[in-house]
Amino acid sequence: MVLYDKFEKESGKDYAYRVLRENIMSLELNPGELLSEIELSEKLGISRTPIREVLMKLKSEHLIEVKPQSGTYVSLIDLDLVQEARFMRFTLEEKVLKLACENFSEELFVELEKNLYAQQIIADMDGGEKEFHKLDNHFHELFFLGVNKENVWKSILNISTHYNRMRILSQAEDSKRDVVEQHREFIEVIKNKNIDRVESLISEHMRYTKNSWEHLLKEDNESHNFFKINK
Known part of the structure; x- marks a missing residue:
């Protein structure tokens, strides 16, 4: 587990929540990993009562699973929740991109281009999946910010905890350059106000995203046990 610096005036409970959630x-x-209240209390430097409260909060967010007579575990990646988030994200993003083609913040368009440049740098490096994932997420967030739909993006993030864990797994093996080129086309669509291209572009991006993780579910993949596959 990675420990982060504590924010000024951040309570012990808030710190524990932030660290655990980020990890x-x-x-x-890892999904399925056993968590010990005693060990977490020692590592995070707070008592077990706030640790227990943090774990219950994470449980309400579907990130922690408590198994009676067994223990507390990091939740497996639930494929039903992944599909729900995928549906919500791409359905709303299509609408947002169409709005962006009509009117988009010039300042945030520059931020899109800066973000894409940073993606290019990471794409040409070995590793960097987690940093690339942050850039990828922020790239899509900028679409929503640029058309004053910040709270819609926040709603998407709330439902995307399992989806985003899936993306981090797949991005370890994805061609980052392919993603960069797709993102370059998003920028061109907005720049040229090519609203008629939006639906096909979103469909292509959805298919790529889904295809990029299908191999993770195969039994011979080392990540196979990270998933909750609902029958």
Whole structure:
């Protein structure tokens, strides 16, 4: 588990929540990993009562699973929740991109281009999956910010905890350059106000995203046990 610097005036409970959530979302704590209240209390330097409260909060976010007579575990990646988030994200993003073709913040368009440049640098490096994932997420966030739909993006993030863990897993093996080229086309669509291209572009991006993780579910893949596959 990675420990982060504590923010000024951040309470012990808030710090524990932030550290645990970040470690779960970044896969520093693997899906299915057993968590010990005693060990967490020692590592994070707070008592077990706030640790227990943090774990219950994470449980309400579907990131922690408590098994009676067994223990507390990082939740497996639930494929049903992945599909729900995927549906919500791409359905809303299509609408947002169409709005962006009509009117988009010039300042945030520059931020899109800066983000894409940073993606290019990471794409040409070995590793860097987690940094690339952050850039990727922020790239898509900028679409929503650029058309004043910040709270819509926040809603998407709330439902995307399992989806984003899946993306981090797949991005370890994805061609980052392919993603960069897709993102370059997003920028061109907005720049040229090519609203008629939006639906096909989103469909292509959806297919690429889904295809990029299908191999993770195969039984011979080392990540296979990270998933909850609902029958």
